[in-house]
Ligand code: SF4
């Protein structure tokens with residue numbers, strides 16, 4: 001009989017201990033985020049924003065892509081489809097822009113004034129962005145630098161199937177010009193799977209381009225040798241994977 | 243009267259059952275409410291990891307290891323990467339090693355928090371679940387800051403880690419550790435020593451040390467059975483040999499060796515130990531590069547290797563057979579949850595139906611890893 005009542009007492013008292021802890025929570029600010037209504041994850045005292053390096057939807061600055069297909073090669077699920085073709089003789093495209101990514105995932109795009117892809121410790125990396133602002137950082141804080149590159153290929157197709165993508169971020173890391181990047185967008189569900197196949201390339205931008213007479217000769221030679229080199233590299237890669 | 247016999251009944255538990263922690267189906271053979279036999283059926287989440295890995299280059303396999311044990315993805319990344327590095331005999335920069343330990347231990351805490359929260363829920367206590375998720379959120383927040391993802395990190399890479407950690411992010415960890423330890427005591431008051439919870443778990447589902455060893459059960463489940471074995475201590479990898487920490491023992495004052503309560507409680511002790519390791523990591527972490535200098539194409543030499551690491555669920559081993567190309571010939575994963583699941587049949591014989599959920603929850607299985 002005594003044991004019976006002692007049992008009841010123990011059960012009630014331990015529940016009261018738990019109740020005391022939950023009661024204390026009444027005086028703490030709420031940590032719940034009213035998700036669909038607080039859409040932009042605004043920073044409040046106890047609600048945080050999305051971090052800078054978040055791996056969300058993929059996006060690409062087409063004007064910086066050189067068509068090297070490194071991203072398509074490394075993608076584990078092969079969801080990037082690229083088709084390229086040679087530019088007509090004599091047509092030159094603008095060079096790609098340099099990109100600096102800091103360790104806190106800030107990205108600067110523009111013209112590199114100081115620094116190189118190989119980051120030497122103890123130096124500074126300097127960059128003028130597209131609005132003309134100067135940015136500077138000691139190389140210890142820099143994660144990644146890509147320099148300006150020549151564009152020698154036409155991109156006829158650049159599709160990413162986001163319904164297959166698993167957001168691993170490998171493609172953005174190998175990109176030769178850092179033009180492929182992940183945005184903070186994470187809500188892009190649709191009712192229709194086909195609409196998750198994003199088309200980025202716009203072949204129409206190559207129409208109406210005319211050969212630039214002055215640069216024809218120099219470009220020509222470089223173009224041909226580069227094309228051969230790329231073909232050889234691709235052949236090597238094919239052999240490797242076979 | 244003696245030869246009156248009740249009819250045996252077969253009952254399907256799962257695949258869609260809230261307390262099977264994923265898609266697991268258990269066929270129970272029942273005599274009234276007593277379980278005569280429990281046969282687990284697995285494979286609902288099979289994604290062909292091992293075969294798939296043969297068609298991918300080494301760096302491409304890492305995101306797939308995320309999806310084995312998705313609750314402790316960092317530890318899975320780490321397990322695979324140290325295996326490849328052992329094969330390549332690669333030297334890892336100091337800072338990268340410390341960062342690896344940092345994320346692995348944080349992920350261990352996150353995983354144990356989830357185990358604690360869902361176990362409370364299985365036992366009918368909903369509140370601890372919300373508490374556990376509140377703390378886990380801070381860890382996921384840190385992971386999001388350093389690698390951009392909240393669940394499938396792809397952070398530990400062959401030769402180092404993907405991104406360096408800024409000092410601001412490390413402050414997040416420091417702040418979290420300060421808040422966290424008192425919270426664990428709160429959890430203990432809330433759930434661990436709750437009378438009703440004790441009644442449901444103490445002495446239930448005992449796994450003897452002999453049975454645990456013969457089934458190959460590892461990790462917290464093995465330690466709860468009284469076997470003192472932790473790979474971080476007994477076979478240190480990465481820089482674990484530089485930290486001071488204890489391997490928790492089963493508590494025989496309240497529970498019995500190898501029962502559900504001890505399996506649960508070991509995880510609470512381990513969280514405290516992980517906090518201890520993390521404090522030392524934060525104190526000792528050096529500056530420097532986070533990636534070893536090596537060629538871009540990863541091509542381990544010909545040969546085979548087996549390497550095991552301690553994940554929150556036990557011993558995760560990878561076996562890799564390489565022929566010197568950029569893709570492995572064979573990858574085999576040794577899953578800690580699978581062995582825990584195989585001991586389940588032995589544990590559950592003779593229990594009541596309601597105890598089955600207690601046993602499954604205390605084994606802390608993740609079906610993504612069992613099925614692979
Ligand atoms: S992030 Fe997506 S597209 Fe890029 S490599 Fe990974 S799976 Fe492929």
Ligand code: SF4
Pocket residue numbers: 060064065066067068069070071072082174175176177178179180
């Ligand atoms: S790796 Fe970058 S530059 Fe190369 S094709 Fe892909 S997006 Fe373009």
